[in-house]
Amino acid sequence: MTQIADIRKEYILHSLNEEDVAENAMEQFDRWWKDALKSEIIEVNAMTLATASSDGLPAARIVLLKGFRNEGFLFYTNYDSFKGRQLLENPRACLVFFWKEIERQVRITGLVEKLSQEENDIYFKSRPAGSRIGAWASPQSEVIESGDWLLNRADQFDKKFAETGIPRPPHWGGYLVRPVTIEFWQGRPNRLHDRLLYSLQENGNWMIERLAP
DSSP: OOOGGGOOOOOOSOOOOGGGSOSSHHHHHHHHHHHHHHTTOTTTTEEEEEEEOTTOOEEEEEEEOOEEETTEEEEEEETTSHHHHHHHHOOEEEEEEEEGGGTEEEEEEEEEEEOOHHHHHHHHHHSOHHHHHHHHHOOTTSOOSOHHHHHHHHHHHHHHTTTTOOOOOTTEEEEEEEEEEEEEEEOOGGGOOEEEEEEEOTTSOEEEEEOOO
């Protein structure tokens, strides 16, 4: 069997130089996002979301990016979930994308705020019916008695909303992560990786610095 310490990969595909990147971090993310889409990465929008409670207890999980714009990055979840409770206590988060097919990573730290009810409603209506029922059926992060219990609960809500349509639960909605820093990491040979850190300044501009790998 291969020893864990012997598992390694040499990165050779691209480089990342200051003279080639955008001045705006969100524009640079858009460039890399388009590259990732062209690479046909499976679930290209999967990202690690790291949060922490007010006492510093960290937690991380994979969620799906549902949009990005100049202000930041969007995702949706159950507000009563563990991550929702942590964000209520400590509205800061870190997002990480790892696109191994193109040997790139993006790490985002920022401040988190809830999206408007209108924006939540618009996105919720666009979801498949099964996902909308699931938002009602699942008491996310709570202990449940069995998988059958959850399926029965979903069936109950399916019948309840069969004629009226499926409204958005009040405990379900989206967040906007407003970036404070965005680091772009490009894998390079011999572990001499390229790392460019964008830091948002008070005047709204981004400062770009190179970090040692």
